[in-house]
Amino acid sequence: xxxxxxxxxxxxxxxxxxxxxxxxxxxxxxxxxxxxxxxxxxxxxxxxxxxxxxxxxxxxxxxxxxxxxxxxxxxxxxxxxxxxxxxxxxxxxxxxxxxxxxxxxxxxxxxxxxxxxxxxxxxxxxxxxxxxxxxxxxxxxxxxxxxxxxxxxxxxxxxxxxxxxxxxxxxxxxxxxxxxxxxxxxxxxxxxxxxxxxxxxxxxxxxxxxxxxxxxxxxxxxxxxxxxxxxxxxxxxxxxxxxxxxxxxxxxxx
Ligand SMILES: NC(=O)c1ccc[n+]([C@@H]2O[C@H](COP(=O)([O-])OP(=O)(O)OC[C@H]3O[C@@H](n4cnc5c(N)ncnc54)[C@H](OP(=O)(O)O)[C@@H]3O)[C@@H](O)[C@H]2O)c1
Numbered sequence: 739x740x741x742x743x744x745x746x747x748x749x750x751x752x753x754x755x756x757x758x759x760x761x762x763x764x765x766x767x768x769x770x771x772x773x774x775x776x777x778x779x780x781x782x783x784x785x786x787x788x789x790x791x792x793x794x795x796x797x798x799x800x801x802x803x804x805x806x807x808x809x810x811x812x813x814x815x816x817x818x819x820x821x822x823x824x825x826x827x828x829x830x831x832x833x834x835x836x837x838x839x840x841x842x843x844x845x846x847x848x849x850x851x852x853x854x855x856x857x858x859x860x861x862x863x864x865x866x867x868x869x870x871x872x873x874x875x876x877x878x879x880x881x882x883x884x885x886x887x888x889x890x891x892x893x894x895x896x897x898x899x900x901x902x903x904x905x906x907x908x909x910x911x912x913x914x915x916x917x918x919x920x921x922x923x924x925x926x927x928x929x930x931x932x933x934x935x936x937x938x939x940x941x942x943x944x945x946x947x948x949x950x951x952x953x954x955x956x957x958x959x960x961x962x963x964x965x966x967x968x969x970x971x972x973x974x975x976x977x978x979x980x981x982x983x984x985x986x987x988x989x990x991x992x
Pocket of ligand 1: 798
């Protein structure tokens with residue numbers, strides 16, 4: 739296997755960090771981004787004994803100047819990455835009784851614009867080269883509206899459509915657009931959840947599924963399988979069955 743250069747956003751912890759370490763273990767070079775330089779450095783230090791290299795490339799994905807600077811630095815010091823995984827994101831549950839536009843705006847800003855801004859910076863380079871893979875991390879929570887997830891789900895549904903649109907347009911180009919839809923993965927993000935998360939998997943399991951999926955040919959990399967089946971089932975369920983079922987099933991029924 740030839741040595742690849744991979745750029746992963748939101749890789750100082752959680753899923754992004756696990757994917758970065760797994761690629762580095764396999765001998766690849768991985769540039770990792772997040773806002774906090776110290777936590778990025780900890781990942782670099784953790785990877786010191788691995789076959790591959792991890793490079794810290796701090797930036798806030800919602801800031802175009804910072805993203806541009808980080809990307810230009812990566813190209814200058816290395817080259818155009820073979821793969822980019824736009825993974826940075828956050829979650830904030832919001833009950834209907836606490837509904838506020840600010841939370842919706844914040845999650846759209848970080849999750850959706852946090853992928854759109856890097857895409858604006860990256861796409862001209864990839865379109866010129868007509869090669870390379872760009873993956874967008876959304877969530878199975880973007881398949882259908884779920885209780886307390888109106889802000890998070892909306893940001894992820896937007897990303898699913900955005901990725902599909904780019905895939906449709908670039909299908910016959912050499913630019914390989916992928917969509918990654920994780921189910922529940924145990925990370926600092928989901929540690930905030932107070933409910934039992936069905937089919938919860940570890941970050942290492944998630945990293946294996948992502949790396950295997952991106953090496954394959956399918957547009958959507960969705961895991962774990964049982965969660966993918968359950969959420970696909972909900973996706974196609976008629977509204978008259980879906981709404982009462984999800985209302986009762988998530989403890990929101992009277
Ligand atoms: N865990 C799950 O069950 C699950 C399920 C479905 C989808 N996902 C998606 O998978 C992705 C990773 O989730 P995770 O659970 O690994 O989250 P996490 O543990 O909270 O890690 C999020 C990462 O994103 C970075 N980040 C946040 N805001 C950023 C910004 N504005 N600019 C740059 N980096 C930023 C964080 O570092 P800094 O704070 O230092 O910036 C951190 O490295 C997210 O997009 C999430 O929505 C997760």
